[in-house]
Amino acid sequence: MSTVKSSSTGHHHAHHYESADHEYQSSKQGVWLFLCTEILMFGGLFVGYAIFHHLFPETFKVGSKFTDVRYGATNTVVLLASSLSMALGIYYNQMRDKKKAVMALLFTLLCGVIFMVIKYLEYSHKIHLGLMPGDWYRGNPEELAHYVGGLEIPKNLPLYFSFYFMMTGLHGIHVLVGMGLITWVTIRTARGEFGPEYYTPVEGVGLFWHLVDLVWIYLFPLLYLVS
Amino acid sequence: MATATAHHENSNYLNHEKGLWSWLTTLDHKRIGLLYFITVALFFLVGGIFALLIRTELYSVGETIMTAEQYARVMTYHGAVMVFLVIIPGIPAFLGNFFLPIQIGAKDVAFPRLNLLSWYCLLLGAGIALTSLFFGGADTGWTFYTPYSIKHSPAVICMALGVFVAGFSSILTGLNFVVTTHKLRAPGMTMNRIPLFVWALYSTAIIQVLATPVLGITVLLLAAENIFGIGFFDPALGGDPVLFQHFFWFYSHPAVYIMILPAFGVISELITTFARKTIFGYTAIAYSSLAIAAVSFFVWGHHMFVSGQSEFAGIVFSFLTMLVGVPTAIKLFNWMATLYKGSINLSAPMLYALGFMFLFTIGGVTGIFLATIATDVHFHDTYFVVAHFHYVMVGGTLMSIMGRDLLLVPENVWSSLQRCLGTCFIRVHLRWLQRHVLSAVYSWIAGHAPSLLRLPA
Numbered sequence: 001m002s003t004v005k006s007s008s009t010g011h012h013h014a015h016h017y018e019s020a021d022h023e024y025q026s027s028k029q030g031v032w033l034f035l036c037t038e039i040l041m042f043g044g045l046f047v048g049y050a051i052f053h054h055l056f057p058e059t060f061k062v063g064s065k066f067t068d069v070r071y072g073a074t075n076t077v078v079l080l081a082s083s084l085s086m087a088l089g090i091y092y093n094q095m096r097d098k099k100k101a102v103m104a105l106l107f108t109l110l111c112g113v114i115f116m117v118i119k120y121l122e123y124s125h126k127i128h129l130g131l132m133p134g135d136w137y138r139g140n141p142e143e144l145a146h147y148v149g150g151l152e153i154p155k156n157l158p159l160y161f162s163f164y165f166m167m168t169g170l171h172g173i174h175v176l177v178g179m180g181l182i183t184w185v186t187i188r189t190a191r192g193e194f195g196p197e198y199y200t201p202v203e204g205v206g207l208f209w210h211l212v213d214l215v216w217i218y219l220f221p222l223l224y225l226v227s
Numbered sequence: 228m229a230t231a232t233a234h235h236e237n238s239n240y241l242n243h244e245k246g247l248w249s250w251l252t253t254l255d256h257k258r259i260g261l262l263y264f265i266t267v268a269l270f271f272l273v274g275g276i277f278a279l280l281i282r283t284e285l286y287s288v289g290e291t292i293m294t295a296e297q298y299a300r301v302m303t304y305h306g307a308v309m310v311f312l313v314i315i316p317g318i319p320a321f322l323g324n325f326f327l328p329i330q331i332g333a334k335d336v337a338f339p340r341l342n343l344l345s346w347y348c349l350l351l352g353a354g355i356a357l358t359s360l361f362f363g364g365a366d367t368g369w370t371f372y373t374p375y376s377i378k379h380s381p382a383v384i385c386m387a388l389g390v391f392v393a394g395f396s397s398i399l400t401g402l403n404f405v406v407t408t409h410k411l412r413a414p415g416m417t418m419n420r421i422p423l424f425v426w427a428l429y430s431t432a433i434i435q436v437l438a439t440p441v442l443g444i445t446v447l448l449l450a451a452e453n454i455f456g457i458g459f460f461d462p463a464l465g466g467d468p469v470l471f472q473h474f475f476w477f478y479s480h481p482a483v484y485i486m487i488l489p490a491f492g493v494i495s496e497l498i499t500t501f502a503r504k505t506i507f508g509y510t511a512i513a514y515s516s517l518a519i520a521a522v523s524f525f526v527w528g529h530h531m532f533v534s535g536q537s538e539f540a541g542i543v544f545s546f547l548t549m550l551v552g553v554p555t556a557i558k559l560f561n562w563m564a565t566l567y568k569g570s571i572n573l574s575a576p577m578l579y580a581l582g583f584m585f586l587f588t589i590g591g592v593t594g595i596f597l598a599t600i601a602t603d604v605h606f607h608d609t610y611f612v613v614a615h616f617h618y619v620m621v622g623g624t625l626m627s628i629m630g631r632d633l634l635l636v637p638e639n640v641w642s643s644l645q646r647c648l649g650t651c652f653i654r655v656h657l658r659w660l661q662r663h664v665l666s667a668v669y670s671w672i673a674g675h676a677p678s679l680l681r682l683p684a
Contacts, residue, residue: 016335026409033402040441041440056465134452134464
């Protein structure tokens, strides 16, 4: 695959594209298609959630009592802020403002770290109570009933935590992958590889990061606020 | 200077770089196509060996060469290898990679690196899936139906994760083809002028992008079910085993169109080439591919007529399933109209194309039997279904792959093949027609005892 050098920047667009813009538009379409696949993959979990929430509303109600809305809300704000800074990262790259772009991307990365730390605290709390998915569930009904103010603990409570861990787990993996990708574009930004003519990777990573954010926007009410 | 020019003139994608490493790191769509060809051919051999083992076991009543447990495993691997590693990548990833850019006047596919990555995903997925053999092998059948498949079996975990990774290969190839078709057509090559093979690949690619992620989450949940016992499919926790069937067929029914749509594209080309006529009804054939892709997402319930879904759902799915017959018949009639008054050259590739039309029609018409709820209740889980599927996949997809591949080899190879091909079709019939007729007749006679014909568990 040979490359063709663009007239004004250091970027070489691949030989099978007519121009840098042609390459940019095609890459963006590819990223959007990939996001479609992500939505469909999470879609399976959301469909499962809808079915079982319909069948066992009590299980989900009691299950959500074990989540801490403060943690969830903080994480929502953190991710929303990170989406803003991600968008700014793209904007400053377009403006060829390397310093601000790197700052914005590093802030995005920091938000990702904060999100994962809070996630870690939440997970430790649940694991401590034995609230694990399915077979790994070790919850003591009396202790748990005390925890949720005397509510009866449904027998299939492990099902709620299966959803909790599958959904937030898969989402968490996406956050980690997103953080890896942001690190990659931050390094490339710092090297001055992007400008108004070429910023495709930042834009693609940004789109991915917004989707990860968007999934969380749905997970938060479904898992934390459902009661 | 003269030698350099001469060297340049003889330089092509096969010899411009040499050595194994140049192949393993190639970004050339033709080379990646050939890598797929070699890989798929290898897996075809593996799946074929499993098929031969099945046939050998069935040679006589009772235990011939293996126990019932071993038979269940052999059947699982035959199905899983042939479906996920042969038929699905068979045409798009091999012929598609090779010809798509050429046919639309592009220099390469949109994302060459992604293209190579998808090949490695297939290899990695296959490797993980076949690792399950070291854990005693999966015996669930290629459909991994719950609750049998959620017994904490490491073999099923390997299979599920292998299918998950191989799914990436399919998604990335589909994504690549959609973008290539949209963005890289040569000037003047409008969507209404692209070859019908490209239309078929495009429709296939849409299914690959939209359906495969659902399989991804399904097998991921299956693996989690085996590791953590998450209970989505486990009645003990209020889960529902039938939900797995919904998830699975939401992918796997569109997936059979991933398997057959590219074959339609191939046949459109073979027929028009060897009838020496332009295709009849280009627009109808092109849009019928899209129609099949669209309808394919709404028919999955016909696999579940006896799984306890509601009667109303059954009726809707039955109707929608029969709807697929319309665009499919549009294709067949247009091919026949292309043959009409054509100057037909009965060369080997054309024999395959004509054979396709006969065999696929039998596969299609038996599909109507299966879409009809009243008959399907009797045919469900019998050899009738097995025969239907193999008429479509072997008589359809495989025949088209063979026919198209012949165009890649020198013409004198065909002529010797021409003579033995007739017997080849007879063999396909002997193997599968007996299943159709016998199982149908038996069902008729046995009335309420179709269980006589049930497949071995």
